[in-house]
Amino acid sequence: MAPEIVVHRPSPSGGRRVTVGTAILGLAHDDRDLIEFLRRAGLEDAEALVLGDSKLIHWRGGRAHEYEAA
Structure with missing residues (x-):
């Protein structure tokens, strides 16, 4: 079973926290950031x-x- 990938609500200053399972991958400001976080997570x-x-x-x-x- 694949870990849950969650893109959380936008922060007040912009960007969205990205988690895979319990690991925080970073704050994505666009789809390119999200793709890079997921790529680095394997x-x-x-x-x-x-x-x-x-x-x-x-x-x-x-x-x-x-x-x-x-």
């Missing part, structure tokens, strides 16, 4: 995960692919 084909309609990524507290605070 997830294969991170670009396809992010840009496709992957059910492995859980976008919380905001719309997918939006990184600015509302």
Whole structure:
């Protein structure tokens, strides 16, 4: 079973915290950051995960692919 990938709600200053399981990968400001975090975490084909309609990524507290605070 793959670890849960969570892109958390946008922070007030912009960007979204990214976690895989219990590990915090960083603060993503765009899809490129998210792809790089997932690649560094060893997830294969991170670009396809992010840009496709992957059910492995859980976008919380905001719309997918939006990184600015509302």
